[in-house]
Amino acid sequence: MVKQYDVAVIGGGPAGTAMAYGLVAKGKAVVIIEADLWGGTCPNRGCDPKKILLSAVEAKQASAHLQGHGLTGVPTVDWPALMATKRGYTDGINDGTLHGLTGAGIDTLHGEAYFQADGQLTVDGEVVTATDYVIATGQRPAILPIKGHEYFQTSTDFLDLDTMPKRVTFVGGGYAGFELATIVRAAGAEVHLIHHNDRPLKAFDAKMVQALMANLTAQGVVFDLGVDLTAITKAADGLHLQAPDFDLTTDLVISAAGRLPNADHLGLENVGVTFNRHGVQVNGHLQTANPHIYAIGDVSDTPVPKLTPVAGYEARYLVDELTDSSAAISYPVVPTQVYAAPKLAQVGLSAELAAQQPDRYTINDLDMTAWFSYYRVQAPQALAKVMVEKATGLVVGASVLSDIADEMINYLTLLIQQKITLPALQKLVLAYPTPASDLQYLY
Numbered sequence: 001m002v003k004q005y006d007v008a009v010i011g012g013g014p015a016g017t018a019m020a021y022g023l024v025a026k027g028k029a030v031v032i033i034e035a036d037l038w039g040g041t042c043p044n045r046g047c048d049p050k051k052i053l054l055s056a057v058e059a060k061q062a063s064a065h066l067q068g069h070g071l072t073g074v075p076t077v078d079w080p081a082l083m084a085t086k087r088g089y090t091d092g093i094n095d096g097t098l099h100g101l102t103g104a105g106i107d108t109l110h111g112e113a114y115f116q117a118d119g120q121l122t123v124d125g126e127v128v129t130a131t132d133y134v135i136a137t138g139q140r141p142a143i144l145p146i147k148g149h150e151y152f153q154t155s156t157d158f159l160d161l162d163t164m165p166k167r168v169t170f171v172g173g174g175y176a177g178f179e180l181a182t183i184v185r186a187a188g189a190e191v192h193l194i195h196h197n198d199r200p201l202k203a204f205d206a207k208m209v210q211a212l213m214a215n216l217t218a219q220g221v222v223f224d225l226g227v228d229l230t231a232i233t234k235a236a237d238g239l240h241l242q243a244p245d246f247d248l249t250t251d252l253v254i255s256a257a258g259r260l261p262n263a264d265h266l267g268l269e270n271v272g273v274t275f276n277r278h279g280v281q282v283n284g285h286l287q288t289a290n291p292h293i294y295a296i297g298d299v300s301d302t303p304v305p306k307l308t309p310v311a312g313y314e315a316r317y318l319v320d321e322l323t324d325s326s327a328a329i330s331y332p333v334v335p336t337q338v339y340a341a342p343k344l345a346q347v348g349l350s351a352e353l354a355a356q357q358p359d360r361y362t363i364n365d366l367d368m369t370a371w372f373s374y375y376r377v378q379a380p381q382a383l384a385k386v387m388v389e390k391a392t393g394l395v396v397g398a399s400v401l402s403d404i405a406d407e408m409i410n411y412l413t414l415l416i417q418q419k420i421t422l423p424a425l426q427k428l429v430l431a432y433p434t435p436a437s438d439l440q441y442l443y
């Protein structure tokens, strides 16, 4: 007899697993279906492996900054050993995630989920029936559809690279392009980042992006801006990347020009669920056009960045939605960051928007390089823009470029979300000297 579930969750990444754990804790009968690696993108081929590789970059740069200030000799990156360290973590993710799910009483199925008809989901032919369905299938790298596209590799390939080639090129100046180019450069290879216009990382503050690019250029990253690639051809000396008046020879080319929702292979047309290039269309309750089917995480078309903590937030919301509450989802401010070296992070109101209302907002444009936190480690670049609402004295937005921007942005997110004024902050005693003890100087 076919088992009847309360909820079938499609996708075993951060969104789907958080959903399944949350539902089972509330007494629901849940099955989760994964076609590939349990754990999904973030721990297997995204956030976590990338940040493990970045650890060597951070350590190398930290020692480079202290040359002549107490340290002698900059270490070099041992790529195979670094990759082995990464694999020491990622190799256990699939089994560990599966073990955790089954241990919590969640049924698991491995295979491709497909909607044959309303109320009829199949997993490699086996029928799964549930009252509600949650699509949490994430995204996959987009491959630019140009001549020779078969030569493209992706961030997934890069994050499992056995040996570092001499020449690596990224096409696409977004998060992945900047982050992985930083790693390649620190590992000692020649690296180009090709971007089709003159404004990479366009969601970030333009001045901060320029400062980051100047820093990366000084480290040896070559930016090829305004290059719209038309073809890749293979020759004896390597891969030729071609555009009008442009021909670059490289050994490895990564398509880093965005990601596509995993929505096109689910049979959504059979169940009345619509999607576009931003993802599965949902209402304020994360419900699709079919009232029994929901979508969360990277695959859903929501007005927030597609990030792991957002996937978890949406899962927690939907667990409540399917068990007790019925209010539309409301998102907190979401910090985003580019893990380059230095890191670029932002949250809340941008300087660009704040500048359009000078009566309402002050923009504190700060060069923090001489501050104790940065002097101590001889960091060459530490910039911040902090947007403060004049009437309330509240921080409403921030952009930070520094080696510790990823930590600072979380403190700033707390100040914004919890509406902590300077007097309220100064009622706390925070350990000194630490980045947190700098917060009072940002208002």
Ligand SMILES: Cc1cc2nc3c(=O)[nH]c(=O)nc-3n(C[C@H](O)[C@H](O)[C@H](O)COP(=O)(O)OP(=O)(O)OC[C@H]3O[C@@H](n4cnc5c(N)ncnc54)[C@H](O)[C@@H]3O)c2cc1C
Pocket: 010, 011, 012, 013, 014, 015, 016, 033, 034, 035, 036, 037, 038, 039, 040, 041, 042, 043, 045, 046, 047, 048, 050, 111, 112, 113, 114, 136, 137, 138, 139, 155, 176, 262, 265, 266, 296, 297, 298, 299, 306, 307, 308, 309, 311, 339
């Ligand atoms: C290189 C890289 C670096 C990143 N770095 C960061 C970072 O630093 N911080 C951050 O917050 N985010 C980062 N992200 C984004 C983060 O990985 C995603 O936001 C997060 O994984 C989304 O979780 P998800 O569960 O929605 O999707 P996913 O993690 O993609 O999981 C979806 C799962 O569904 C499965 N699936 C797909 N189709 C089917 C099907 N038909 N049947 C069954 N299963 C299916 C897939 O195999 C996959 O395992 C990064 C992403 C990349 C690619």
Ligand SMILES: NC(=O)c1ccc[n+]([C@@H]2O[C@H](COP(=O)([O-])OP(=O)(O)OC[C@H]3O[C@@H](n4cnc5c(N)ncnc54)[C@H](O)[C@@H]3O)[C@@H](O)[C@H]2O)c1
Pocket: 144, 171, 172, 173, 174, 175, 176, 177, 179, 194, 195, 196, 197, 200, 201, 202, 227, 228, 229, 256, 257, 258, 259, 305, 306, 307, 336, 337, 338, 339
């Ligand atoms: N640190 C993080 O949090 C992190 C890191 C990596 C990925 N991610 C997630 O994954 C998503 C995708 O990241 P991504 O870096 O793959 O994509 P992205 O959307 O951030 O960047 C893609 C870039 O490629 C450019 N591009 C598009 N077509 C091009 C072309 N023909 N030639 C050259 N450039 C072109 C775009 O203008 C854009 O700047 C992010 O939006 C984010 O949700 C997050």
